[in-house]
Amino acid sequence: MPEFDSKKVADIHQQLHSHLPSDSALRIKALETLLVDKGLVNPDTIDAWVEAYSEEIGPKRGAEVVAKAWSDSKFKQKLMQDAPAAIDELGYLGKATAHLKVVENTDDVHNLVVCTLCSCYPFSILGIAPAWYKAAAYRSRAVRDPRGVLAEFGVHINNEVEIRVWDSTAELRYLVLPQRPAGTEQMGEDELAGLVTRNSMIGTDRDLGANPGRAY
Amino acid sequence: MIDAELTLRPLHKVDGDPVFDEPWQAEALAIADILVSKGMFSARTWSEALGKALKDAQSVGAVDNQQTYYNCVLSALEQLVAEHSDIDQQTMATKRQDWEHAYLSTPHGQPVRLK
Incomplete structure (x- = not known):
């Protein structure tokens, strides 16, 4: 019964490998085991971090900051002068926002944020950076050809508008304060926050009045 | 080999991609952030190591996607743990x-x- 045996062996082999994690997953498991054994990390802390960034911490926090700045001039003034202190008021201060600068869009200026080195990002208030922010295509072109990059996002900036590109580092990260859309004077902070897109706080979105309520 | 189609596709096409494709990617980022918080290495050291790993990957023509990014996160993390612990x-x-x-x-x- 050699044919049956070889098929059985192949099936068993496939079954065994079907639940074998990838090489990368095994390497992380190994690293985590060693770090936990040495008392250098607590597995509960890892679980809590993953849960927080999967469920809780995301661009809604940044949208809340933007909506408050639109509605409260004193808060906006503080945000522009000392962003970490202003964000601390909302309880969202974290390592990634401890050194944060807010840059404001105006009729004449559009701001775009990138990290040309790796992927520095104010993740305490925007969550994990989107895939495109980490891509070489974005990191290498945002400084060289910001208008071209913005056009790929469907954002066409008039030539009279100056584009300022901010290169984030581990020590200084940036958040764009987009312009408040016209016709929103009666809106409260919650409603305003619903107009803010994640990309508008990085600078790959601009006119929030054009498509209100877009998903983050 | 560079995946031309992927590299050239408009950036906004990847806008809605999930931030993590697999759980190990979240764990890798979590461990890196926790070790920075605990002071095993600084945020700057981390960004430099990750930046170098990304540059090396790009120079050998790795596909410009999340898998490559998180593989670089993993390599940088292993390297820094080896340098800053026993x-x-x-x-x-x-x-x-x-x-x-x-x-x-x-x-x-x-x-x-x-x-």
Whole structure:
């Protein structure tokens, strides 16, 4: 019964490998085991971090900051002068926002944020950076050809508008304060926050009045 | 080899992609952030190591996607742990083999544990 045996062996082999994690997953498991054994990390802390960034911490926090700045001039003034202190008021201060600068869009200026080195990002208030922010295509072109990059996002900036590109580092990260859309004077902070897109706080979105309520 | 189609596709096409494709990617980022918080290495050291890993990957033509990014996160993390603790690369490789063996020797459906 050699044919049956070889098929059985192949099936068993496939079954065994079907639940074998990838090489990368095994390497992380190994690293985590060693770090936990040495008392250098607590597995509960890892679980809590993953849960927080999967469920809780995301661009809604940044949208809340933007909506408050639109509605409260004193808060906006503080945000522009000392962003970490202003964000601390909302309880969202974290390592990634401890050194944060807010840059404001105006009729004449559009701001775009990138990290040309790796992927520095104010993740305490925007969550994990989107895939495109980490891509070489974005990191290498945002400084060289910001208008071209913005056009790929469907954002066409008039030539009279100056584009300022901010290169984030581990020590200084940036958040764009987009312009408040016209016709929103009666809106409260919650409603305003619903107009803010994640990309508008990085600078790959601009006119929030054009498509209100877009998903983050 | 560079995946021209992927590299050239408009950036906004990847806007809605999930931030993590697999759980290990979240764990890798979590461990890196926790070790920075605990002071094993600085945020700057981390960004420099990750930046170098990304540059190296790009220079050998790795596909410009999340898999490559998180593989770089993993390599940078292993390198910094080896440099800033007494856990060396060989110890990591041995432990990885132990886990692989544990998975292969555990019947499907049973919890996988290191012996």
